[in-house]
Amino acid sequence: MAFDYEQYLRPGKLPHIWCPGCGHGIVMKGLLRAIDRCGLQKNNTAIVSGTGCASRLPGYVDFNTLHTAHGRAAAFATGIKMAKPEMDVLVVGGDGDGIAIGGNHFIHACRRNIDMTYVLMNNYIYGMTGGQFSPCTPTGDRTSTTPYGNPDPIFDVAKLAIGAGATFVARTTAFHATQIDKLITAGLRHKGMAVIEVLDDCPTAFGRHNKFRSVVEMMKRLKDIAVPTQAASQMSPDQLRGKILTGILHQEEKPEYCEQYQQVIARAQAAAKF
Amino acid sequence: MAKKVALLQGNEACAHGALYAGCRFFGGYPITPSTEVAEVMAVELPKIGGTFIQMEDEIGAMASILGAALTGAKAFTATSGPGMSLKQELIGYACMAEIPCVIVNVMRGGPSTGMPTGPSQSDVMQARWGTHGDHPAIALAPSSCQEIFSETVRAFNLAETYRMPVQILLDEINGHMRERIEIPEPGDLEVLNRQLPTVAPEDYKPFDDTQGDVPPLAAFGSDYRYHVTGLNKAADGFPTSKPELVDAEKRRQLRKIEANQAHIEKNEEYRVEDAEVILVAYGTISRSARAAVDHLRNDGIKAGLFRPITLWPFPEKRMARLAEQARAIVVPEMNLGQLILEIERATRRVCPVEGIGRVDGELITPAEIVAKVKEVL
Amino acid sequence: MNNPKVEVIEDYCKGCSICVEFCPTDVFEMVGFVARVVRPEACTRCMLCELRCPDFAVKVY
Incomplete structure (x- = not known):
């Protein structure tokens, strides 16, 4: 049956600002299904973003929503979570926002293993400013600021998150719509920092510079490059060239930051008694 | 009863003033000559169930206190010189989104790294014009350690009353100078809290100015849900670029200060x-x-x-x-x-x-x- | 179970044609700049069109 998205959407906000074929809308729907599945309460949930196309998501959804400055979402979210640990806190945003200007906040939120869920929509580009390269733009690709091909190597968002200490890291694509809500659901249920990278398409800014003729072509590419982790274990390095792994890439149990701070409070209060 | 007295550094007096004012969240980043403020908060906040967090950088510290402030907490950070320059981005955000918070800037020589252990009063204009755009500003410059305590309490009161960031300007001298101060008993100094909404949650508009220039601010995690953005916005909190609404918002934000100057102003002659x-x-x-x-x-x-x-x-x-x-x-x-x-x-x-x-x-x-x-x- | 009902809200549709291209039973076609339901009887209620519509425009009942 049709999922009732309206129950979580603010009235009168559609159609949204995203371009035709932009996958952010697909991710937003997956996010709402996951929130519904986990039974998150609207008043008790905060959704935080930075700045950029993906960061416009919070404006559409009926929760406590915070659209902050470029790159700062994880740090604002950390303040909310630490001040009110009983709230469910999510961060949404793009690759430039989260991995370039917000990279420091991102890795430190991962390191603390603070209990929040970060949905990073990676469309390889700065879309809102018209298509400049991000740390996730593939080497050699063209953007308005790499007109002769991108000389930069990329950040692998998932590896970065794992290396920094996030205890749940998963990846999927905007094409794999059902996997989006499954992975976000698993992330929400995980205690600690959960990062879900969704490879996304930007037909307007990325597609036009890189000879993707249509939205469909970009979607097909997302379909083609994705390899589930289980399938990948049976594949040769040659077969895996140019592919990306999808599914849960990393999960472990480690002390969660808000709980750690509760112990600090307990120790401080015990010490104060003497 | 004899007053409780203590020999406190200005930075310590500032931290204790913040606690007296009801501060329950500190997000900081170490920087000379302000660090003692963070150190006192790290010791004292957990004792009363408050939160101290040392963030990854100055901007993160500022972001964390704004997030915390939106949950209803009185939130505070401390910095100096180049740290203050970094915080300007989100001081602008706090002005725009009208989020109460207090920042103490223990001024040191600059620009750039300058003289970390040398005193200065060179952030006076930064306190007014440091962030871009037209915006209101409140900055207090206490002199003695006793006054640092009481002015820090007043800084929180002003932040809560006018729903905006308030800066305290100390310098390396009075931040590190030790003086005997009388610690006020609870109730000796006025402590004010932000106005909370009384309308039904479905009628709440976070920037509704029909009742005055300072709209009530609901807490995240309460019965009220709303949207906060750094964009220009209408009364309901959602972005707008309608010239008349943008103009009205900016002028109201400045009017909060101009119309209340007599209340905010404080001089000694x-x-x-x-x-x-x-x-x-x-x-x-x-x-x-x-x-x-x-x-x-x-x-x-x-x-x-x-x-x-x-x-x-x-x-x-x-x-x-x-x-x-x-x-x-x-x-x-x-x-x-x-x-x-x-x-x-x-x-x-x-x-x-x-x-x-x-x-x-x-x-x-x-x-x-x-x-x-x-x-x- | 009733026959599926497929709907495109034209005010929301931006004409990306994802539903047209990826529907396994070709329920949709582009008509001008928007997707239109042209073969509703072919729908198997797999829901992929609704899941993948970025614009909240496609609904399957």
Whole structure:
């Protein structure tokens, strides 16, 4: 049956600002299904973003929503979570926002293993400013600021998150719509920092510079490059060239930051008694 | 009952003032010469169930306190010099989204790394104009350790009352100087809290100005849900670029301060009644200026001190009145001329306005001020 | 179970044609700049069109 998205959407906000074929809308729907599945309460949930196309998501959804400055979402979210640990806190945003200007906040939120869920929509580009390269733009690709091909190597968002200490890291694509809500659901249920990278398409800014003729072509590419982790274990390095792994890439149990701070409070209060 | 007394550093007094005001969240980043503020908060906050977090950088610290403030907490951070420059991005956000918070800037020499352990008063203009765009500003410049305590409480009260960031300007001298202070009992000093909404949750608009220029602010995680953005927005909190709404929002934000200047303004005047020379000084240097007034009076020169404790908004009307009676105004400050610009503007130079600036990390002494006054007259 | 009902809200549709291209039973076609339901009887209620519509425009009942 049709999922009732309206129950979580603010009235009168559609159609949204995203371009035709932009996958952010697909991710937003997956996010709402996951929130519904986990039974998150609207008043008790905060959704935080930075700045950029993906960061416009919070404006559409009926929760406590915070659209902050470029790159700062994880740090604002950390303040909310630490001040009110009983709230469910999510961060949404793009690759430039989260991995370039917000990279420091991102890795430190991962390191603390603070209990929040970060949905990073990676469309390889700065879309809102018209298509400049991000740390996730593939080497050699063209953007308005790499007109002769991108000389930069990329950040692998998932590896970065794992290396920094996030205890749940998963990846999927905007094409794999059902996997989006499954992975976000698993992330929400995980205690600690959960990062879900969704490879996304930007037909307007990325597609036009890189000879993707249509939205469909970009979607097909997302379909083609994705390899589930289980399938990948049976594949040769040659077969895996140019592919990306999808599914849960990393999960472990480690002390969660808000709980750690509760112990600090307990120790401080015990010490104060003497 | 005897008052509780303590020998406290200015930075420590600032931290204890914040706790007295009800601060329950501190997000910080270490930077000289402000770090003792963070250290006291790290010790004291967990004892009362509050939260101390050391963030990954200055911007993150500022972001964390804004997030915390939106959950209803009184939130606080401390920084200095280059840290203050970094925080400007989100001070602008706090002005725009109207989020109450307090930032203490223990000023040091600059620009850039400058003199981390040297005093300075060179962030006066940064406190007013550091972030981009038109926005209101409140900045307080206490002098003694006792006053640092009480002005920190007042900073929180102003932040909560006007729903905006408030800056406290200390410097390396009064931040690190130790003085005996009387710790006020609960109730001795006024402690104010932000106005919460009383309308039904479905009717709540976070920037609804129909009841006044400071709309009530609901807490995240309460019965109210709303949207916060750094974009220009309508009363309901959602982005707008309609010229009339953008204009109304900006003017209302400035009006919060302009219409309430009498409440925000705070000055001290010393021997100004018949003064022919008015010294204008603030923070640490006002102590040298006060001593200079006595020296000058002993030498038969009618000097007085005007000490703005609220630097921003600047007490321009009172300043203008004092200028009318003065033969000269002398402004000692540990920079090469910042507040003096505002004094010249406010007085329209009806009398000579002369500055004494030092940027070498040394205090301006009473003798220097006395010499300058005698030169000017 | 009733026959599926497929709907495109034209005010929301931006014409990306994802539903047209990826529907396994070719229920949709582009008509001008928007997707239109042209073969509703072919729908198997797999829901992929609704899941993948970025614009909240496609609904399957």
